[in-house]
Amino acid sequence: MHQAIFYTKIGFKALQANNPYILLMLILLLCPLFLQSQELPVRQPLNIEAEQDSTRIPVAEILPDLGIQDSVVQDSIPRDSIGKDSVPEKKNFLEDQIKYKAKDYQKTIRSENKIYLYNEAEVYYQDTELKAGVIVIDYEKKEVYAGRIRDSTGTLTQAPYFKQGSNVVEPDSIRYNFDTQRALIWNSRSEQTVGGEMNVFAEITKKENDSVYFLHEGKLTTSKNLDDPEYYIRVRKAKFVPKKKVIAGFSNMYIADVPTPIAVPFAYFPMSEKSSESGLIFPTFGEVNGRGYFLQNGGYYFAINDYVDLAVLGDYYTNGSYGFRTESNYAVRYRFRGNFNFRFENLVQGQKGFPDYSRGTTYNIQWSHSQDAKASPNSRFSASVNLGSSRYYKDSYNQINTGNFMQNTLTSSVSYSKTFPGYPAVNMSLTASHSQNTNTETISMTLPTLQASVERIYPFAPKSGIKKGIFQNINFQYSLRAENSFQTTDSLFFKKEMFEDAKTGFRHSIPISTNFKIMKYLSASLNVNYDETWQLKTIRRHDYDPELETVPTDTINGFDRFAQYSFGASLGTTLYGTVMFDEENKIQAVRHVMRPSVSYGYTPGFDQYYEEYIANEEGEVREYTRFEGGLYGAPGRSMSNSVSFSLQNNFEAKVRDKDTTATEPKKITLLNLNLNTSYNAVADSLPWQPLRFTGNIPFFDGKMTVNFGGTLDPYALDNAGRKIDKWNIDNGGSLFRFTNANVTTSYTISSKTFEGSSVDRDNDNTASGGREDDLFGSSMDYSDGRMFPDDDEEEEEEEETKYYGAALPWDLRLAYSMTYSNAARQNEISNNSLMFSGNVELTPKWRVGVSSGYDFKNRGFSFTQLRFERDLESWRMNFSWTPFGNRTSWYFFIGIKSSMLSDIKWEKRREPDRALNR
Template structure:
């Protein structure tokens, strides 16, 4: 017979499954078996008293109740009769006991043992025991379950204990029904993300287990784990903790010097609070450091908080807080605050400097099903303009090139009713990190009423010019603040705040004209309220204009009229020939021409002339010269947030043409019954205008734009150009003379642009984005939605969940695969400028990023670009990653730029052991 090695006979145990009253069940089972055997049915031996096995009487003696001696009533003591009736005893069997075995079910009267062999099962209520061999010893109150060993299948039919949803699969088990203790041999116990493999496990009770010479690992291959932590002695409290004695790290059964005198592994199905182990290193100008260490607070099931800090031996420090909150079907979001006090060099040295930077981020989204009539959202990213450029934390790598920070917090509500009133409050923020200028609206109020059709019939569709007449009302109020980074969050930032309201009532209608044309007409009434105007005066002596602010309510009103006429023209070019299956079937051309007319009256009544001061002693000729050389006309509303009324009459016509080209080609799929439709041009647009009221330069430049998709929509191309019909003089100024009349071409190209992006992949449909988390961090920081400028990397939480790896579509083949998975993203941008005969390429760049999976475990990636105009590489990031099954190794390198740095990391993926890691980095020096 062949026996399996003990080191390979282990099982999987869910410890909570042993929480039951086995003694009662086995006691009831023994009672039933004795009835079936018609032996010892009337005698249940007392505990501790053995039965004489020499007595083998098969005759059952029945005693008549009439032969029993009568008990005298006088002899009975009255104290034996209790007035309180005893509580009836609970039934011995609460459920029907069922047991079965394929080969045999045998009870040994001499040994007082019940044997079940081959696919043996015992069912009692929700409890089930299945094993190849089950033995119940009634003298020792034990149950022994094991598998069957044969020469063909080896060790089979290992025990399986099931109670409810809990399953226990030991190699073999001895359970004492009286003490509730058990010995489990060669067991495998799942505890959270890890597994404990022990040669011997002692079950003390339902909540405590003791192990000897065990292994703890998170590896998937438990037959040959790539690493484990050897536990000489351990105590397990299921679902709560694992406490061990001496514990050491082994890699492929090779011991390492990493040993601890004791260790503690928290075990919980819910998130728990705990310490975050920092990483350490050294930086040239700041000394040694501890970074990204702190504490994680599991506040509740809906919100958590991480407190992280950095410290450098030269006195620099920083801290950040990250909180994530969510409530299912309601909302979700995250909030973060980062602060860094950076000191460069040492006090007293010439390169000594000190700076303080901070950043606040908040993202909130509401589930659309939670409240359809109201919505709240937030996307905040504000702080020091130099934060992303001077921060030394690698999590900000992907946002290093950001030059704009923006924020928006909004709330909107729609009221039910016929007019459906809608209101919204929005606070916005825009910050230029180069100029350090900040524009904010605190807040913006918007309100509107639904569209009203005063002449439409109550039933049926709206027809004709009258029934389609509609109007709408909207109001917008703003409190706008313009400030700088140095005054941000200070009271001075509110000194120059501007506030105002704008009311708008558009009156429109549309109808069909001559069946094929669509005509629309609209008139718009606009009223602006402001709380601050200006008054100008001109000093004739100093020849300077002074402006004085006037506080108080004021308003102006404007109106205009516009109409447009458009149609759609379809053209079909058929290339099919009778008897031939041509590859190109047809081309469809869609043209949408439109012409519009706009009238904007002049509102001269809102314009004044600046008062001339210090005019005493000047002659009339001198005053006229001042008036002729200086424009003293102004409007008191010119610094308002909603603009100012125009003082020039405008009567203009606009012309636009849009084109769309589609083709039908033969489908490469032989099973397809219809031709395949492809897009040749998504759009090709031309637009210009002519001002009838202008005295010169009446034609505006022709603007052209277009775009298309190529290579099965993998490559997008967008282009544009501006064509000016007028010529330039010797001073490169536009003159009222057509360029063709000045010896040139019909149009003069003043600007052009071309942008393309191309995504390539070795897999059909593209490869899943392995940098998803880093790109999400880029977006939260205001960066790009791709990895062309690199990705953010949080080395404090390098370990990731294994969910992404479990989503692999197919298991990789064990044979060599010549096709190496890869993906490549390319972006190209070209801008040309020739407004004043510059005739130069203003910008010309190529950006690219990609990943290559050299093997099933090795992958490399890069993000870079090349400035074709200045002949130099742009910001570059190189990434190398090795999947070590239960471990992950990563190397990231920025070879040049002011943020040049590298980082090496290796650590365990599992969350419970993520602090078991090694990290070495070279951080960039502070750039001021």
Template sequence: MTKSVPRPTQVALDTVRTATTADSLRLSAAPKGDIETTVHYVAKDSIRFDVQERVAHLYNKAKIDYGTLSLEAARISIDYNKNLLTAEGAPDSTGKIKDRPIFKDKDQTYQAGRIAYNFKTRKGKIAEAVTQQGEGYVHAEVVKKNDLNEIFGRNGSYTTCNLEHPHFYINASKMKVIPREKVVTGPFNLVIGDIPTPLGFLFGYFPTPGKKRASGLILPTFGQTTDRGFFLRNGGYYWAASDYVGVRLTGEIYSGAADQFGGWGATADVQYRKRYSYTGSFNASFSQRPESQILRSSSVSLDQPYVRPPSPRTFWISWNHSPQARPGGGQFRASVSLGSQAYNVLNSFDTQRYLSSTYQSNIGYSKVIRNSPFNYSIQASQSQNTGTGEMNVTLPDFTLGVARQYPYEWFGLAPRGRFYEQFSLSYDLQGQNRLTNVEQARQLTVDGTSIPLIGGTNQGRRIPVNLSNVGNLFRNAETSVRHNFGISLGSYTVLKHISLSPSVSYGETWYTKRLDYTYDPLARAVRIDTAGFGRVYNFSAGASASTNIYGLYVIKGKKVEAIRHKISPSVSYSHSPDYLSSDILYDRNTDFLDLRDGNGRLLGNQTISRFQGFGAGVPGGRTSNLLSFRLQNQVEMKVKAKKDTTGNTPFEKVSLIDGLDFATTYDFEAPEFKLGLIRGTFRTQIARKLNFQMDGIFDAYQRDSANRRLNEFLFNQNKWRLARITAANLSITYQFNPEQRKSNQKSNLAPNNTPVLGQPQNATPYEEYVDFSIPWTLNSSFSASYFNQPPVLPRAGEKRTSSLTTVTLSVNGTVKLTDKLRFGYSSGYDFRHKEVSYTSLDFYRDLHCWEISGSWIPFGQRQGYNVTIAAKSSLLQDLKLSRNRSFYNR
């Protein structure tokens, strides 16, 4: 039943009661006096209004809405004379207090034992209060709230644990809370599991920015290393430049050992984003170690001698920039990872970066021009091998492309299904300037004999990458412009079942230089000179034909219905002209005169490439008429599945052999060995978990006792053979990932921070980092490589080289012992060298508002362990305890 009455000063109603339905009393007269707006209230049991005292009492599940204020409690009283609102809970039959007051003021929520609030002064007093501030919760025996929305607490605590009785908290006799800004306390100490600890300080300051990020100091960690002394690490400042840019500046410093400064390091980490446009991150790190710093070798044994690092100063730069696709707009992308050769070995704690030796970087901009067939891209790329020190840079790399064009459209012809409608053309131009710190390895070898050079070198020398060598790097540059013409003649069906596809391709590469060779009879060597413009062209034409053949064997068994065999043969032919006769590509006027090979034969006139060692290379050989064969096999089984809801028995396909393929070539123009190597591949999958693949290379020609090929087929010898295996590789992988539970099921992880709602809810951001829905995972791989050694007996005292070149086993995965405890592992074994590869074990334990994690590397250069127990909240990221022994302090 709903009532509408005038303002409290004119009300003549005594009481309004109801026992079965919620009742409400609405004051809807024009607001006058201290009450500025309409008060709406409702109670499940009854509402009693004392006209003489001007007090309204609400019983059982009472609720009041007044402007931006909202209050729910077991019992609520409103005193209009004093403008005072009070609320409290009520005991149930067991004496437990239920329906405690929950007070909401705009976006602030308070749960309490008793609340008193003045409408006029907008001040309140709250007993046994709990309120959320940012990621933390404020508990207090008594809380007062002023008209500035500031909160003053007595005998309070601050915690990030979301339970009514938290696992830990910071205890203080008094505190002040400024919502969405900070919590300030007097002297405090840390309480863990209701046990006071001596950890504390004279005052406490905890920023609570709410949804807005805030700047602040980052406290460093303290420790000691064996070689660099005491340290302060990962301390600095976080600057929230805006809602879209965050900057983290940290550093580290070492006291040193043996009267030598231990060095220092600095890191700048920037994250940025622009909604609907792009996201990115940038990281730059620098480290300076003592020049006399020495480290152990990478051997598993700890008794190996020490080695010095390549450089005491190292750096590393990482940058990732990803745009969001927009129609018709250009896109800028960046993926950069580069730095000093020894940085990751000396400074990185990341296993993947420590084990990796090759890094790639790319920066580029691409755009498709609207209403035109043109598109272009400009980029720069870099590759680096930290193991060898080799670095290659392509700057710039420009590409202009033209979308595929159909000539019949140029003449305004309408499509009629004619064969010429399949003719199409495409073109792209690519210009590159390549820099490398490896000098070009100019090497001339004729019939296995290395020819002496003048002005060249037989081995590529690495140039140190620094400012003083910029001139040498640019002199070693290679500039080229490549033209690619795509010519498609279409695809046609002949003899009803054969697909025929002719093809033509042509391309050119222009270089800013070429090589000329001159024989010097006095030095008895060849001089290499760099000339001007050089041009490399490549032309080929051909056709391919393919078809499919099916075979079906019907079984009609209880489970197996039939077996199907699919055979896919294909044949292709290609032709290329005689490139060796081209003066553009080869120097055919080099007369070596009296140079002789290892057998004393005169080398005489030779044909040498003018573009040896260049990026695009040069097509080689005489006229080529190459016929290629390929035979693919696939075997499937049709089996009965379980009955569906309609009672029917459906069928499903099960693959028995994913592929059994053979391929080879036959060159009609080759003077000998016209039949190429035969390559075979077998692959299958068992139970959708075990993948099996074997690759082999076979040779159909005979060999003599010195393992030299003879131009005679194996089937022509007395002991008939079709082919001999020369190399093989076996790969077996097993992956087990139990099916994850449905996404609508609730997680069993720690509850989120909602103590004011009474019971914790199941949600946590740590699902993004630790997946507890999979009981256990196992990824294993076994690989073995075989090379057929020549039938040559070893010399006295020597052991014959094993035909198995590699035999390795690697495993990794996770095991979830409970809903909140996970173990991870990674290891392997090299059977040929009898060594255990890089091994690591780790664990993670969810402790509700805390977490404990650790890792152990039992041997190797990075042998050690690390155990950390810390609060989950990022607000208390410095509240942690770590114990470790690593390559820094072992």
């Protein structure tokens, strides 16, 4: 094979053309006639003769492969009988360097005024690139033809590739005119990036100008199988503006080349290069018991700017129920990001005039805000809010809330913190928090909480060096905590009754402490604590009133305070014990670390804050303090003089590493066990506190940990189950009574665990305010295309399809909890449940999952959800089913993955009967 490559550099002058890439064609048209060297002063004709090659194919055999008929070829020969004008033509000059080459040959035929490039022909000019099996340039008609060639088997190969800027067209053949800037393109394909990929096909494409194309018999699809797409939208006639839009007449969908009744009289397809654009969100159609037919989750999406967006969605039910919600995401790079959601539903149940008729409203507010750590090193603002009606998740009909109806607690926190650097540094934080029990509908809220503290100060320590001794280690701090707290219910939330019962308090704390060593092995510490509490409300109790039959109590508004102080000391050490084994054993050593400590605490009684009153008709005298009901409790009336004992145990082992290249044995933890109790020397009875033990045992290299705890009481019970001041062993029992115990554990495992990879779980319910896992089921709403990334984001690299055989990808999450109670001889297991969720990929396209649990105490399954997912290339099919329980329901969805065509879908659902849950 002989390859000819030519580079021509010519002086330039601006041409009268609307688009510079037309110059490429003029260059190729005129260069054989007007080639001129910049380095030689004498003009010489450039005669190029093709070298005879054994593989040369006659031109007459090449042209039919271009789709150019014989008549076109004949017309391309100059036959004009009118002679040339005596006025000489203006010379055309090029604006840039051109490059063209061909693998087999490049030939110029002056008699035909044409240039032929054959086999892997390429032409480059400015931002224009043309590649094809064969390229013919007709500089008489100012046209260029490009097409395919046949290989040795007769198959057409090397289809044209035309690229201008970022626009790419790949047809079977192309014919382009320089002067009119028009082109005819046969069987073209263009890829348009719209979040994912939109492929545009057309049998015949007419290029009107640089930015407008007219299509005849076109196809639009997001399928990755370009030769045989599993679906496409057929458009008879269309106007195509690359990277902007397609406007078409009658269009309908074909699946596997079979027409479907999904059709529209006209269609508009936006194809902006932006990641998102404003547009309509089509609603979901369906029917639910008690509310009738509905249009759900329809609305409009506003792509406001690069920093914030907004979606406004609404629902309507034929029984009169309705709802709306707003969803907004915002982000400023290197500063902060977050999202805000507001949901409201007006619920109508039953028919008006019937006994089962009810009407009510529910709402939910979610806000999440996080600040970049580099935005402000000395201050930080964050928010995590999830509050609203307690029955919102239980009464909601949105599929996205399926996995959240079992959530019993809603919590919120909005905080701002700031550090004032220097010595001593001051830390300050302002927090608003909220906790809501959705079963009891009670709400606890602090609005706000102020915390301030000064860093630890060592007044007697040297300015440099290590602090030594009891005197140099003396230090003190100051901290302030102020709260404004509310206790209310759903019905009174943010009403005036809520604020009438507000509690406000301030606590000032000044701890003073020091530490030192005794005989090198004992660590000792001394501390004195001073606390002062301020209240803005106190009470006053009067003697019993026979007429009212109660004790009158007044609430006194005004500032009041009380102070408390205490003294403490502690002594501890660390003991080590090691047992060595032979190096040939798997276990080479076991070490036991014990940290015993004893501490003493003394708190006097503050009787000066207590008064007496007559509590009943019998004249019983009782004591009270005016600070009762305060945020930080009341001053202690009884003196405390107690000694506490604790023992921490840690068992570790050194085992032979499975990695033969490791030079040191592997250290693992066998058991952590902590014991603690206390003795009150001034107590009238029952001076010993129960012995409390806690611990954990790690398994599987720490990937699973069993946590346990329990209480052992040394005192006996009487016949009524009350604790008495008598040892249990002296009452005919054992040394301790086992009063309660608990065990909890969780474990996540998958097929990747055995490959050394982390578990990858894509079910996340936090978008709707739920759990991060799917133990309560998946909350995905597959009808909302905004919730799912496109395939290009999910798979960074296209992997070869594999048949899994016996190696099926899977994941499993387990959570177990058990509680034993025996404080009053009930000897029962009050809670014993196991929850689990798992997913299995049966094939690369099929995935099944289940979320369930079993209550061993009540002998029944908890909420159970079965999931089936099918990847249909360009489509997604999902089915979730709750087979039993008071929330029996199912949900089916099939639709196109691409966010652009996400409204092409079909879904069907059966909602649970909410009347069973009330």
